[in-house]
Amino acid sequence: MNFFLLSLLKLGLVAFVFLTALAYLQWIERKVIAHVQVRVGPNRVGPHGLLQPLVDTIKLLTKEDLVPSYVNRFFYLLAPVLSVSTALVSIAVIPFGPEIEIFGIRTYMQLTDLNIGVLVLLAASGLGVYGVALAGWSSNNKYALLGGLRASAQMISYELPLALAIATPLLLYNTLSLRGIVEAQQGYFFGFLARWGVFSLFGLLFIAFIIFLICAFAETNRIPFDLPEAENELVAGFHTEYSSMKFAAFFMAEYANMVNICCLATHLFLGGWLPPFPAAYGSQYIPALVFAAGGALCLFHGTVNLYRARDKYTLPAFGVVFLLIAGLHLAPPLMPVLVPLFWFLAKTGFLLFVYIWVRATLPRFRYDQLMHFAWGWMFPVSIVNLFAVGLLVALFF
Amino acid sequence: MLDAALFSLFAFIAIACGIVMVTQKHPIASALSLIGVMGSLAILYLLLGAAFIAAAQLIVYAGAIMVLFLFVIMLLNAGQEPPARRTSLLAKLLGIPLLIVLTGALSFVVMLAFGHGTVVKFGTGTPGSAEDVGRALFTTYLLPFEITSVLVLIAILGAVVLARKEMD
Numbered sequence: 001m002n003f004f005l006l007s008l009l010k011l012g013l014v015a016f017v018f019l020t021a022l023a024y025l026q027w028i029e030r031k032v033i034a035h036v037q038v039r040v041g042p043n044r045v046g047p048h049g050l051l052q053p054l055v056d057t058i059k060l061l062t063k064e065d066l067v068p069s070y071v072n073r074f075f076y077l078l079a080p081v082l083s084v085s086t087a088l089v090s091i092a093v094i095p096f097g098p099e100i101e102i103f104g105i106r107t108y109m110q111l112t113d114l115n116i117g118v119l120v121l122l123a124a125s126g127l128g129v130y131g132v133a134l135a136g137w138s139s140n141n142k143y144a145l146l147g148g149l150r151a152s153a154q155m156i157s158y159e160l161p162l163a164l165a166i167a168t169p170l171l172l173y174n175t176l177s178l179r180g181i182v183e184a185q186q187g188y189f190f191g192f193l194a195r196w197g198v199f200s201l202f203g204l205l206f207i208a209f210i211i212f213l214i215c216a217f218a219e220t221n222r223i224p225f226d227l228p229e230a231e232n233e234l235v236a237g238f239h240t241e242y243s244s245m246k247f248a249a250f251f252m253a254e255y256a257n258m259v260n261i262c263c264l265a266t267h268l269f270l271g272g273w274l275p276p277f278p279a280a281y282g283s284q285y286i287p288a289l290v291f292a293a294g295g296a297l298c299l300f301h302g303t304v305n306l307y308r309a310r311d312k313y314t315l316p317a318f319g320v321v322f323l324l325i326a327g328l329h330l331a332p333p334l335m336p337v338l339v340p341l342f343w344f345l346a347k348t349g350f351l352l353f354v355y356i357w358v359r360a361t362l363p364r365f366r367y368d369q370l371m372h373f374a375w376g377w378m379f380p381v382s383i384v385n386l387f388a389v390g391l392l393v394a395l396f397f
Numbered sequence: 398m399l400d401a402a403l404f405s406l407f408a409f410i411a412i413a414c415g416i417v418m419v420t421q422k423h424p425i426a427s428a429l430s431l432i433g434v435m436g437s438l439a440i441l442y443l444l445l446g447a448a449f450i451a452a453a454q455l456i457v458y459a460g461a462i463m464v465l466f467l468f469v470i471m472l473l474n475a476g477q478e479p480p481a482r483r484t485s486l487l488a489k490l491l492g493i494p495l496l497i498v499l500t501g502a503l504s505f506v507v508m509l510a511f512g513h514g515t516v517v518k519f520g521t522g523t524p525g526s527a528e529d530v531g532r533a534l535f536t537t538y539l540l541p542f543e544i545t546s547v548l549v550l551i552a553i554l555g556a557v558v559l560a561r562k563e564m565d
Contacts, residue, residue: 126460
């Protein structure tokens with residue numbers, strides 16, 4: 001198959017899965033927060049509210065598309081486009097797995113491998129600020145303007161420690177290509193402990209990982225750093241004046257940024273698609289085991305140990321689907337594709353869960369605390385950490 | 398063929414954005430046109446194979462520096478400038494022909510000086526990879542590099558000292 005057709009096929013697949021995942025990430029977030037706060041969450045549309053993202057999309061699409069008077073029309077319309085396009089472009093450089101072979105075609109589970117993959121992600125997140133800042137400014141609204149100002153100041157401040165935290169593991173891996181970074185983490189310490197970033201260099205990279213995660217929260221404007229849209233101070237912050245699909249574009253950009261930065265964290269620090277322990281100890285059967293356990297649990301609660309009458313059909317159906325997925329993870333021709341993908345998605349999914357977990361747990365920072373935290377703590381710590389790692393790499397590698 | 402087309406496209410965008418930047422009345426529109434110039438320059442670097450320099454251009458200039466510009470403009474809430482006073486007839490009569498002469502003379506000099514060089518082939522080699530830039534910065538250009546960073550530091554400290562009034 002020629003290169004062009006194959007790329008088009010991969011592009012369609014990745015775009016479809018990514019956009020669907022963004023819609024469902026919001027459902028997952030609502031569900032998880034609801035359960036943390038001892039509520040039920042969305043459960044009216046479809047089994048367990050599973051069709052909620054679909055109706056939300058229809059609602060946003062059919063809502064009146066309002067452009068307030070006295071806005072700066074050109075920039076008002078440009079801002080959401082800028083925001084969502086810079087957020088969506090990053091997925092193009094992120095690899096989801098190693099080189100694979102399906103039906104005799106060898107290809108990489110990645111849209112494109114650039115020598116500067118990490119920098120592309122940084123550039124896209126840096127340009128994403130403009131969408132938020134312009135939205136705040138062009139809305140001609142004091143709350144929106146304050147939100148936009150806060151967003152630009154906050155993202156500049158946190159981009160510095162973020163970039164330093166990204167540079168720290170790069171000293172060890174010696175490459176800027178995301179695939180190269182994962183390949184540099186192959187192998188095991190003492191034969192069983194994975195040679196991932198977080199376990200390397202006596203835990204110094206673990207500090208970089210924590211710094212990266214904190215800055216990632218600030219870069220994506222999420223709680224506890226969601227000052228640009230602080231509801232109880234600024235109505236809705238920079239997107240106060242936006243409605244319909246323009247509002248949805250900002251929403252989509254926020255979730256896409258979350259997914260991208262979690263993928264980057266997975267590749268830089270958690271070994272990408274590599275399993276946590278060697279295949280000799282059976283790590284390639286873990287995915288099937290996880291899905292089989294989930295399926296068995298669903299079947300048990302759907303048939304024998306039934307809580308609610310309406311789960312009588314949905315839970316067994318989910319159980320069967322999970323068991324089928326478990327079977328797919330055991331099929332020999334699919335294993336080299338699905339098992340790395342499982343590890344990659346599991347790590348990224350866990351980081352996304354941490355995002356939601358933190359949102360359900362922590363209150364918001366005050367603005368001066370936010371700035372002092374960035375310049376007084378994160379920046380010095382990340383510089384010292386970078387120097388320490390540089391020294392160790394120079395001495396021992 | 399494709400690279401020549403891309404070069405013409407982005408060179409045109411860069412020049413158009415530059416002209417818009419100067420002629421726009423609104424500071425935010427000017428700042429955004431400057432971002433357009435820098436973005437197109439980054440793509441021109443990319444066409445030459447200098448991927449790292451292109452990314453650095455995007456991150457540092459288009460990403461960090463211009464966000465600060467935009468931030469300051471938004472913070473000061475600088476509005477649309479009042480339309481300029483009528484320019485004198487003499488300025489138009491003399492200025493436009495002189496501008497054309499200057500452009501012509503400049504391009505003539507450039508053609509004389511560099512007209513015999515080889516044509517740059519796009520996509521051949523990677524002259525600006527991260528390794529090359531790093532090696533150049535830390536060997537050949539180490540002293541200028543360090544002096545520049547100290548100068549920047551002095552400038553920042555000077556700005557802070559000047560901006561701080563007798564508050565404490």
